[in-house]
Amino acid sequence: MAYGFDTLQIHAGARPDPATGARQVPIYQTTAYVFRDAEHAAALFNLQEVGYIYSRLTNPTVAALQERVATLEGGAGAVCCSSGHAAQIMALFPLMGPGLNVVVSTRLYGGSITQFSQTIKRFGWSARFVDFDDTDAIEAAIDKDTRAVFCESIANPGGYITDLDAISAIADKAGLPLIVDNTSATPYLCRPIEHGATLVVHSMTKFLTGNGTVTGGVVVDSGQFDWSASGKFPSLSEPEPAYHGLKFHETFGPLAFTFHGIAVGLRDLGMTLNPQAAHYTLMGIETLSLRMQRHCENAERVAGWLEKHEAVEGVTYAGLPSSPWHDRVARICPKGAGGLFTVALKGGYDACVRLVDSLELFSHVANLGDTRSLIIHSASTTHRQLTEEQQVAAGAAPNVVRISIGIEDADDIIADLEQALAKAAG
Known part of the structure; x- marks a missing residue:
């Protein structure tokens, strides 16, 4: 069967x-x-x-x-x-x-x-x-x-x-x-x-x-x-x-x-x-499909909210209609674009550092794919060994943070980002 x-x-x-x-x-x-x-x-x-x-x-x-x-x-x-x-x-x-x-x-x-x-x-x-x-x-x-x-x-x-x-x-x-x-x-x-x-x-x-x-x-x-x-x-x-x-x-x-x-x-x-x-x-793995469904739902909602935020220069999430790779979702990843994306801040490197330090619900860790929402500033951590040119090519420019959206309540994820972005802009 x-x-x-x-x-x-x-x-x-x-x-x-x-x-x-x-x-x-x-x-x-x-x-x-x-x-x-x-x-x-x-x-x-x-x-x-x-x-x-x-x-x-x-x-x-x-x-x-x-x-x-x-x-x-x-x-x-x-x-x-x-x-x-x-x-x-x-x-x-x-x-x-x-x-x-x-x-x-x-x-x-x-x-x-x-x-x-x-x-x-x-x-x-x-x-x-x-x-x-x-x-x-x-x-x-x-x-x-x-x-x-x-x-x-x-x-x-x-x-x-x-x-x-x-x-x-x-x-x-x-x-x-x-x-x-x-x-x-x-x-x-x-x-x-x-x-x-x-x-x-x-x-x-x-x-x-x-x-x-x-x-x-x-x-x-x-x-x-x-x-x-x-x-x-x-x-x-x-x-x-x-x-x-x-x-x-x-x-x-x-x-x-x-x-x-x-x-x-x-x-x-x-x-x-x-x-x-x-x-x-x-x-x-016993709960993989349940978790991935929620990761995708939350990521799509959070990415859409971030894309409209005045402090944000851009969001890379392929699940957004604005993404240059959006047309590949239905063909390559038909059940969703995942829970991982990057956010570029208008305030540059310093704003990224302030954002990471101001979040409360998010965990600042060198990991992804957790049930918890995670964030990291790749240019100063996971991609630190690379030249700025390599960082940009890899999607980890100095003004970019990587976000792995968890399976918490989406409203709580957005609220945490909202208060931290206000501090980052300040």
């Missing part, structure tokens, strides 16, 4: 515990698992049998979460890890090598820009930043050493919506996987695989968990990419020395990337998600 999203967000990956009948997924707080016998252990280590070896690799609580997120995204499988940043490295790890590059959008979370522009150089990888509204520039940036294309579905911080259909067409033409960070949209608002994405990554810390309690990341594999077609992805298509010459794509087919992520990525990088964090995220 084909279940709807609201049913799957509760039931996917969750079955009554066979030993106790426990209805909620237990927290399997264990490091290791007892093998039936020596033959069973050998089969597990040879990847001839699926099971639990050691919690750096696999854990039943984490496995339930992997199945749930993969199901909601429409993927073949998923690998959970310790954070959203870990998920990005995990996604690139089987694809990249020294001298190779990834073509990425300029509209990314500031930490991702730093990770791609600075940190991955230590692996000998490089990133080419392109305005993803300029499809000619994307095609021009791709060369024989490009191994992936990367963007966000709803970009942090500005709430910009990427035309995933156009980007996936370019990636397909080049024979490259498209990796989409779907953190801000969640699979409730956008399912990138349906728009041609090969891999989907999340910082589960944000909307998926939804309560600001734990960090976590996930890589979802569409199972639809032919890793053996071009010879560009030897980690997946060629013999793996650590497993006696096993070829992941030949052996595991649509689950090649997922198995590689566990058997090599988690084994050697060790970016493991702990079972208690997985449990919190499983519980959070």
Whole structure:
């Protein structure tokens, strides 16, 4: 039977515990698992049998979460890890090598820009930043050493919506996987695989968990990419020395990337998600659709109010008819434009600082996707490492604050902004 999203967000990956009948997924707080016998252990280590070896690799609580997120995204499988940043490295790890590059959008979370522009150089990888509204520039940036294309579905911080259909067409033409960070949209608002994405990554810390309690990341594999077609992805298509010459794509087919992520990525990088964090995220996902509906309703109302305020220069929310990306909402995010956007103040940098310091209901934190309304001045925090030119390109100019609208009463959110904007203007 084909279940709807609201049913799957509760039931996917969750079955009554066979030993106790426990209805909620237990927290399997264990490091290791007892093998039936020596033959069973050998089969597990040879990847001839699926099971639990050691919690750096696999854990039943984490496995339930992997199945749930993969199901909601429409993927073949998923690998959970310790954070959203870990998920990005995990996604690139089987694809990249020294001298190779990834073509990425300029509209990314500031930490991702730093990770791609600075940190991955230590692996000998490089990133080419392109305005993803300029499809000619994307095609021009791709060369024989490009191994992936990367963007966000709803970009942090500005709430910009990427035309995933156009980007996936370019990636397909080049024979490259498209990796989409779907953190801000969640699979409730956008399912990138349906728009041609090969891999989907999340910082589960944000909307998926939804309560600001734990960090976590996930890589979802569409199972639809032919890793053996071009010879560009030897980690997946060629013999793996650590497993006696096993070829992941030949052996595991649509689950090649997922198995590689566990058997090599988690084994050697060790970016493991702990079972208690997985449990919190499983519980959070149970109410994902309800929360996202309220996030979107509140964001649309608050953004519309802010757009008319005399102290405001502009609002980036794609759900507003005035947004240049408004026409993408119905096609890419048909259930709503999310709860994230930026606000530019006429008073500039100083007014932004006064606004942040004057709010009472809002929390000034380096997070988003919480049930609570959150705010941050990106130019002085999350995007501080960037040049002003990079800040502007990323949608985090000095006169801009990022707002993540929560699920509180919209009237209370507006009232708090109203009193704080009056102080900021003063």
